[in-house]
Amino acid sequence: MDIVGQHIPLEIHEIASGTPVFDWTVPKQWTIRDAFVKNSRGERVIDFRAHNLHVVSYSCPVDTRLTLADLRPHLHSDPEHPDWIPxxxxxxxxxxxxxxxxxxxxxLPDDDYTVCIDSTLEDGKLIWGECLIPGATSDEIVISTHICHPSLANDNLSGIAVSIELAKSLLAASGSYYSVRILFIPGTIGSIVWLATNVERLQTIRHGLIAVNLGDTGHLHYKRSRRGHAEIDRVVEYVLHRRKDDCTVIDFSPYGYDERQFCSPGINLPFGCLSRTPYGQFPEYHTSADNMRFVRPEALAHSLDAYREIIQVLNRNGRFQNLQPMCEPQLGKRGLYGSIGGRSDAKERQMAMLWVLNFSDGEHSLLDIAERAGIDFEVIADAAETLTEHGLLARCSGSNA
Amino acid sequence: MDIVGQHIPLEIHEIASGTPVFDWTVPKQWTIRDAFVKNSRGERVIDFRAHNLHVVSYSCPVDTRLTLADLRPHLHSDPEHPDWIPxxxxxxxxxxxxxxxxxxxxxLPDDDYTVCIDSTLEDGKLIWGECLIPGATSDEIVISTHICHPSLANDNLSGIAVSIELAKSLLAASGSYYSVRILFIPGTIGSIVWLATNVERLQTIRHGLIAVNLGDTGHLHYKRSRRGHAEIDRVVEYVLHRRKDDCTVIDFSPYGYDERQFCSPGINLPFGCLSRTPYGQFPEYHTSADNMRFVRPEALAHSLDAYREIIQVLNRNGRFQNLQPMCEPQLGKRGLYGSIGGRSDAKERQMAMLWVLNFSDGEHSLLDIAERAGIDFEVIADAAETLTEHGLLARCSGSNA
Amino acid sequence: MDIVGQHIPLEIHEIASGTPVFDWTVPKQWTIRDAFVKNSRGERVIDFRAHNLHVVSYSCPVDTRLTLADLRPHLHSDPEHPDWIPxxxxxxxxxxxxxxxxxxxxxLPDDDYTVCIDSTLEDGKLIWGECLIPGATSDEIVISTHICHPSLANDNLSGIAVSIELAKSLLAASGSYYSVRILFIPGTIGSIVWLATNVERLQTIRHGLIAVNLGDTGHLHYKRSRRGHAEIDRVVEYVLHRRKDDCTVIDFSPYGYDERQFCSPGINLPFGCLSRTPYGQFPEYHTSADNMRFVRPEALAHSLDAYREIIQVLNRNGRFQNLQPMCEPQLGKRGLYGSIGGRSDAKERQMAMLWVLNFSDGEHSLLDIAERAGIDFEVIADAAETLTEHGLLARCSGSNA
Known part of the structure; x- marks a missing residue:
């Protein structure tokens, strides 16, 4: 949280152990200071200081001597990848x-081993961070990334890194329609805590994405929201298609990352998950091999671009109302006509205006219109902007789905 | 009716000739005692006692002498199958x-023939039988089979036989959700009478099947209800597909058996027709060749299995409400978690629980969930049972379609 | 208008220049008496009297002398078709x-040219014609054809000609369900004027077609209404398919002819456009080559047949209510049964009756039933007529879409 806070403005929240959150309870806080296994010569043969994955997370305190046979049930390895620490x-x-x-x-030879885990598991608190980039409306896009094991580079740190860069670029830009809230939360319990403590805010959340596994060299994967055809689903699929990215789109299933909570039936927010290689589908997943050599800067940058483009389309997309809906308005007297037959671009702009006017009946979003007209979304959105400036169009409030 | 009543508890109903039923009137009762054509030597050349198909059903009484030429218009045969009596x-x-x-x-030589049909057509009654197997609710599944010409083995007696065996197995089982009502009625007028005298009961009928032609060696045919995507349609198609039966599914049309009445527009109950070879599509149909050699015990048993399995899926299917719908419930504290990563079966059971929890929003039936998850219906239904026992789920009342 | 009025009864309407109509204003009236370019020898080298396309429509008055260089920006030609006047x-x-x-x-040589356009552009009126053929109801089918440049034969005069012949045949027939209104209006401003002055009538318009480009030898094109699946769309597509015409069906787009106005979002009437080769897709379009040699009598007749057949199906199509919807009505006692098993035609008529009875629940139109049953629409409509005569069916009022 401290490091994240050095890059972007971050509001830190906390909740005490023992607090009930929906069907759950905030767990005790685990603190680990040291952990090792020493052989009879006093050498640390397993050392938490050498690699923090050496100790099973949330291990209770231990201080004892054991034979290898007695120690063995507490030792975990992966025979298929003999050099990686799981x-x-x-x-x-x-x-x-x-x-x-x-x-x-x-x-490890037979020996008498000194085993020590210097941890505490006691009442404390769970903390998380939020970065809110205000937009023109209080309607929100939420980007949620987990922070519970940041020493894993792709499955975890990549999501944090892309979220930070995304926040920076949104803070630098202006004129965003939506407010964007970026959550840095522990997986599962973090999203449950956040949802339980933000119930009144849920109705302002229009779109959400779970940001995870964004640094590997695999192609983008989009897992749809539970709703399946929410605006976030259509926009992500449109953007991925338009970018001509290699990508895979799959339907929602109730397993994976925090979409499990955001898409639980009583919450049912339109949250998808946009990752590169998904959960458990790369061998380095949840091992010491998911490290800084596994993630690539160009993959992170490519992921960041997709997130930026999605947010841009969400911001420009909207349902509009044609304010002169009885017959076509007279574009000529407003200097908006006459370009048909001119350059191809001018003709496309003209057609975009006619499409936007005809289908801006409060029911079709600009994305609907772009797809139906076969015209790029940005040209359609530019036309809507021009028509709005000329008083012929007004944006409807509320969701576009 | 007497024979059926020797196998299963049967309630006999009757209605008097002349009673108006919707647009119809209960007809007079036809009684046939004897019928023959004798040649001039007094030999019965056509004899009702030899085969009851020899007399046209519902023939009025006759007692006369005719030449062959005058008799001829009253004689019916099938030149394409010269040995069969139509x-x-x-x-x-x-x-x-x-x-x-x-x-x-x-x-038949030219001769003077004595023609006698010793029948009466007079006010009497129409009778039918019903067998009700009570379930946990008064919502009903209705199985309807016609009884109007039981000397035909496939098109008629096979439906009666399968219905009797189905009733026996349902009576022997317990814990059925639905009450099952089996109707033994004359075709057309019988279903009209039953519907006209049970109008107030129609709203408790959730699913129905017309049971007919269940003994021939052809594969199963399902004709959908008029609604087309009623729960009965989806369940029958699911079961036939799961059994990997060769089968044909066709859309409703207003011709065939008693689905014509059950699916008339003012009734519009979700009744399909599950048969082997349909109406009129086997040459033996409505001839003396539709006899006990034409139906096969293994075909009857196979049909019975399909009916049983369909009723079982109907009984287990339901819409449920997740009672902890805000985020996932904590399965661990209930001993329901932790099996993922274990044996493949345990993992499937775990996934089934997550699917059932996520989609039990009162709108999705277990069959919807099974199809969406790609998990067998019984595994999904078991998960729903477990979750219900742990207080996490409650069955919604009413239909699932 | 005078010529049209010699063929069919025509009501002439007018509206004064300067009248506001929705977002537009009725323009000044342009009158052209003469226009020419004379060379220095006094010879008319461009002469309106020789061809009325020589003058740009709506040109303001001119009377001046110019060199060829100065005249040149006012001269329009088509280098790709050097013999045609655009x-x-x-x-x-x-x-x-x-x-x-x-x-x-x-x-044209360098010379001093005398340029004269003897036109006036002053307050006057816009006129249009309407021919109303009354039907059994005041619900209307509207056929709209533009009249703004009738010296072009396919794109314009062919629509007028087919509309006149259509009106004649409808006037000669009787028993039409719908009233049919045929509009002879200038393109764009004419339809805007008509819509603005007939707002209260719009709710009685059930179906509409824009009649244009009906004389070329290309095949029929149907451009769907903005609604896309309105009854007019389904009927036109059914008729074109049944005729086995080569034809192309395309979705609505907000460009083309007066469907732009009739299908603007505040009007949104179910108007399609049925033409032969569409707008701008034949090289003769908007040139002097779109003349009486370009249109063919057999193409005009073929277009007229399609329009007639569409109107006939619209007239017969309807939603009906089965007045004996509880079980099948007893057809036998009404003499309507018994033909099954007879000639194939009789069997089809019988099946048509059963289909009409079963699906006449006030929701399905006869066209829905014909398509579902796979029986020709006219056989279905005949069955509905027979059943209506026997008191078993009643037509529902209102639209069938």
């Missing part, structure tokens, strides 16, 4: 353990 | 006649 | 000009 957690059941490379595990 | 009726127009094999007809 | 207008911007064959333009 990432394990023990949320919600009191246990402890160490993770290590399978090659290192196999090299 | 089945003919003369409902609703006063007439009389005999049916015989075409070969027998051609062998 | 058709140009200067509505809504004060200008003047001459059109001529490109070969004639190139032959």
């Amino acid at each position: 990432y394990r957690t023990s949320y919600y059941s009191e246990d402890w353990g160490f993770c290590l490379a399978h090659s290192a595990l196999q090299a | 089945y003919r009726t003369s409902y609703y127009s006063e007439d009389w006649g005999f049916c015989l094999a075409h070969s027998a007809l051609q062998a | 058709y140009r207008t200067s509505y809504y911007s004060e200008d003047w000009g001459f059109c001529l064959a490109h070969s004639a333009l190139q032959a």
